Amino acid sequence: MPRVWDVPVHDSTRVRDARVAAEHAAAAAGLNEQRTATAALVATELATNLLKHAGGGQVLIDVVAPAVLAAGREANLLVQVATVDHGPGIADVSAALSDGFTTSDSLGAGLGTCARLSDDFDLHSVPGRGTVVVARIGPALGVTARDRGPAARVRAGGVNVPFGGAEYSGDAWAWARSGDRVTLMLADGLGHGPEASRASTAAVEALRGAAHLPPVEALRRLDTALSGTRGAAVAVAQVDTGAAVLRFAGVGNVGARLCEGGTWRHLVSRPGIVGTHRPGTLREEETTWAHDRVLVLHSDGLPSRWAPTEDTCRTAVDPAVMAAVTVRDASSPARPVRDDTAVAVLTSTSPDGP
Ligand SMILES: [Mn+2]
Known part of the structure; x- marks a missing residue:
């Protein structure tokens, strides 16, 4: 039976739990060392953002099939890291996604890096209602098939x-x-x-x-x-x-x-x-x-x-x-x-x- 992880992040000790969950999920998805490290990095960054910008939130980690399925072969598995918060929302999403964008006290990778390292990355943010971020990390960037049927x-x-x-x-x-x-x-x-x-x-x-x-x-x-x-x-x-x-x-x-x-x-x-x-x-x-x-x-x-x-x-x-x-x-x-x-x-x- 596949595991799922729901990690509430309301203090910094739970950031580590999110990272460990991502590593377990990466093992379940069969990811190599490099992509496991990427999944761990993305989970760490997104969990840290919950604390820094939203006063905490929820990290959901799961092993999923690709969002678009290729014809005629077994689908790769990906680690999906989703965060949900009720924070103030992101005022300028494209600025937040641009490389090098960091907030005052950030030592983290930044959202732009997470997006670049992930197979899929998307977010939904409404001022006053909160932010949802989803990242998927598969076996290797670019292997997700893009056939045009x-x-x-x-x-x-x-x-x-x-x-x-x-x-x-x-x-x-x-x-x-x-x-x-x-x-x-x-x-x-x-x-x-x-x-x-x-x-x-x-x-x-x-x-x-x-x-x-x-x-x-x-x-x-x-x-x-x-x-x-x-x-x-x-x-x-x-x-x-x-x-x-x-x-x-x-x-x-x-x-x-x-x-x-x-x-x-x-x-x-x-x-x-x-x-x-x-x-x-x-x-x-x-x-x-x-x-x-x-x-x-x-x-x-x-x-x-x-x-x-x-x-x-x-x-x-x-x-x-x-x-x-x-x-x-x-x-x-x-x-x-x-x-x-x-x-x-x-x-x-x-x-x-x-
Ligand atoms: Mn039920």
């Missing part, structure tokens, strides 16, 4: 926040590509802790062999793969980039929202539990996919009253950034989270993007 214009990313800072999350998200089809899945293993993680991990593993199937068929495969586990709520969304079609099917309580032309709507799942109580009939919803669409899948760790904003319906920002912004804006001290929380976002690459 239509499927390479779809990208996905997400965050996974374990309940109570646990080592494992019962939620998991993954995505896979088969030719022109890209399939995003989010699984919420029943309950939380290692047994829930075992169920959602089984779903992730089964997805790899099911990426060529339509969502309903993939869910049937997953149902078989999850027998013997506690079971999971699972949603599967597939973009057929050749046909410009989105197909969706879900079983159990995984939220799915689609933004079309600036308007959000729900995609509806069937009641049930994949692996233990599969509904007799599965319905597949089909709709047009276009470059401006944004799809969000989320576990019920997100409060049900969560409503996406217009600001969330954006394709210009890294999907993992939008996922982290969603988690931040949906939770509050008044509504504490009582379960693992995963959010995954599927969008198109921006025209001038990667």
Whole structure:
């Protein structure tokens, strides 16, 4: 079962914890010494920034697939370092990203260096609301494939926040590509802790062999793969980039929202539990996919009253950034989270993007 790390950084001793977590994640991703050092540096710098500029925040570290999947080969794994804060925000983002930009007492590498050393780097900052930064560090800069087929214009990313800072999350998200089809899945293993993680991990593993199937068929495969586990709520969304079609099917309580032309709507799942109580009939919803669409899948760790904003319906920002912004804006001290929380976002690459 893959580990996830949620490191609250409210004093300088936790900066080291963020660095150590990045090193563990780098080992899990199979990174070499140099790229492990890069992941550690980025985690250290971003964690230090939380203390210096935002009065503290949260560092989420995870091992993920690339935001854009190459055709016909196993995806590299990357270390994803995401930071979330409720600080004052960055007044001038491009200045903060420029090389040599340091704040008064900084001995750190700076955001510009982090961006240059990372495979992907993006941030979202709103004055008064806070900043979200996402960096991904893979095996070697530049190996992430950039083939130009239509499927390479779809990208996905997400965050996974374990309940109570646990080592494992019962939620998991993954995505896979088969030719022109890209399939995003989010699984919420029943309950939380290692047994829930075992169920959602089984779903992730089964997805790899099911990426060529339509969502309903993939869910049937997953149902078989999850027998013997506690079971999971699972949603599967597939973009057929050749046909410009989105197909969706879900079983159990995984939220799915689609933004079309600036308007959000729900995609509806069937009641049930994949692996233990599969509904007799599965319905597949089909709709047009276009470059401006944004799809969000989320576990019920997100409060049900969560409503996406217009600001969330954006394709210009890294999907993992939008996922982290969603988690931040949906939770509050008044509504504490009582379960693992995963959010995954599927969008198109921006025209001038990667
Ligand atoms: Mn759960």
